Amino acid sequence: MDILVIGGGGREHAIVWALSKSPKAGKIYCAPGNAGIAQLAECVPVAVGEFEKLKSFALEKEVGLVVVGPDDPLADGIVDVFEEAGIPVFGPRKNAAEIEGSKTFMKDLLRKYNIPTAAYEKFDDFDQALAYLRSRQAPIVIKADGLAAGKGVTVARTLEEAEQALRDIMETKVFGEAGSRVVIEEFLEGQEMSILAFVDGETVKPMSAAQDHKPVFDGDLGPNTGGMGTYSPLPHIPASVIEEAVEKIIKPTAKAMVAEGRPFRGVLFAGLMITPDGKPKTIEFNARFGDPETQVVLPRLKTDLLEVFLAAVNGNLDELELEWSEEAAVCVILASGGYPASYPKGLAIAGLEADDDSSIVFHAGTSRGSGGEWLTNGGRVLGVVGLGADIAAARAKAYERAERISFEGKHFRTDIAAKALL
Numbered sequence: 103m104d105i106l107v108i109g110g111g112g113r114e115h116a117i118v119w120a121l122s123k124s125p126k127a128g129k130i131y132c133a134p135g136n137a138g139i140a141q142l143a144e145c146v147p148v149a150v151g152e153f154e155k156l157k158s159f160a161l162e163k164e165v166g167l168v169v170v171g172p173d174d175p176l177a178d179g180i181v182d183v184f185e186e187a188g189i190p191v192f193g194p195r196k197n198a199a200e201i202e203g204s205k206t207f208m209k210d211l212l213r214k215y216n217i218p219t220a221a222y223e224k225f226d227d228f229d230q231a232l233a234y235l236r237s238r239q240a241p242i243v244i245k246a247d248g249l250a251a252g253k254g255v256t257v258a259r260t261l262e263e264a265e266q267a268l269r270d271i272m273e274t275k276v277f278g279e280a281g282s283r284v285v286i287e288e289f290l291e292g293q294e295m296s297i298l299a300f301v302d303g304e305t306v307k308p309m310s311a312a313q314d315h316k317p318v319f320d321g322d323l324g325p326n327t328g329g330m331g332t333y334s335p336l337p338h339i340p341a342s343v344i345e346e347a348v349e350k351i352i353k354p355t356a357k358a359m360v361a362e363g364r365p366f367r368g369v370l371f372a373g374l375m376i377t378p379d380g381k382p383k384t385i386e387f388n389a390r391f392g393d394p395e396t397q398v399v400l401p402r403l404k405t406d407l408l409e410v411f412l413a414a415v416n417g418n419l420d421e422l423e424l425e426w427s428e429e430a431a432v433c434v435i436l437a438s439g440g441y442p443a444s445y446p447k448g449l450a451i452a453g454l455e456a457d458d459d460s461s462i463v464f465h466a467g468t469s470r471g472s473g474g475e476w477l478t479n480g481g482r483v484l485g486v487v488g489l490g491a492d493i494a495a496a497r498a499k500a501y502e503r504a505e506r507i508s509f510e511g512k513h514f515r516t517d518i519a520a521k522a523l524l
């Protein structure tokens with residue numbers, strides 16, 4: 103079966119890599135893909151927002167499945183476009199993707215169905231928001247309602263900082279229309295974890311849990327990024343906490359979406375805080391695979407990913423059991439100098455050669471020069487994944503490989519997965 107994967111980051115490289123292992127997979131196309139993905143798939147130079155072109159391409163090539171990676175096209179209804187054309191597609195429809203696209207929708211849903219999340223109020227009037235804020239205490243969290251490329255959240259340490267965030271979002275409109283509403287939310291203390299699950303209506307098949315590292319520098323310092331590294335599984339988190347998150351948060355949310363007439367099909371990704379009393383609470387839901395969570399979760403999935411996608415699309419995910427490798431995976435992101443602010447592109451990358459099969463390099467932002475040489479082409483350039491018997495071994499492998507790759511300005515966090523080893 104021929105497949106079209108939509109997206110062009112490290113997450114999509116990991117999806118294409120896992121699909122390419124399936125005996126059922128025929129030709130894999132990726133739009134737009136990247137230079138790393140081009141080693142496994144035919145990259146198609148069409149942007150993720152060009153729905154009509156993508157649809158025509160899928161029809162012309164008679165692909166048997168489309169898989170959508172990023173959030174923006176999902177929020178804009180790309181799945182509805184493929185479904186209307188009769189093309190099997192893995193991902194949530196627009197009305198289900200709203201669980202990520204609108205924080206007020208998500209918060210109201212969780213409140214209505216009594217699903218654990220931080221207490222909150224929502225506002226579409228600046229003065230009312232400000233008055234409410236001034237009646238609260240710091241730390242406090244301010245969130246733009248809509249998609250803001252992962253930058254719409256401010257965890258404010260002081261009320262002044264919170265007020266500034268509110269002004270930026272609602273008055274200056276730094277995120278445009280995404281900031282016409284805000285959520286002001288209780289600050290949750292604790293340890294974060296991500297649980298991604300394959301979901302098909304009420305059927306939920308959780309993936310092995312992962313942890314991301316969002317701030318750019320060691321010790322969680324500096325501005326937030328798309329994610330600087332991940333690891334899976336989480337040996338220091340009790341299995342009972344993970345189970346509680348699945349039973350009390352993810353399954354009830356999938357059920358609530360069905361009850362609301364918005365059945366979710368795709369990957370439901372819960373960002374959770376394990377509060378000091380050991381209870382998980384929802385921070386956010388995403389309607390897609392995480393990046394770079396996917397890079398550590400999929401290499402550990404023993405079940406054929408294509409079978410999982412097809413089961414979800416055909417509505418028989420309940421008949422499938424997911425099998426996980428005992429191995430651990432650690433992903434270290436190598437970023438361009440300056441990221442997450444501005445950074446140069448087109449710098450030569452050396453040392454990409456593989457030594458053995460205990461590491462994988464997923465490309466996020468690379469291209470090839472006229473002589474075939476590897477060049478940087480993004481903020482997050484590469485995700486170096488180490489595999490090993492446990493987190494310590496996987497981490498050692500990831501860092502050993504990360505050190506061998508070089509490009510001018512390369513930077514990465516040196517404390518990925520350190521928490522798991524304390």
Ligand code: AMP
Pocket residue numbers: 220243252253254255257287288289290291294316373385386
């Ligand atoms: P988001 O963009 O929604 O993933 O939020 C970005 C980050 O902000 C999360 O990964 C958390 O670290 C932090 N965050 C969001 N909401 C809260 C909250 N209610 N309490 C504490 N931290 C939060």
Ligand code: GLY
Pocket residue numbers: 314328329388391392393394395
């Ligand atoms: N790594 C976080 C995300 O994909 O949203």
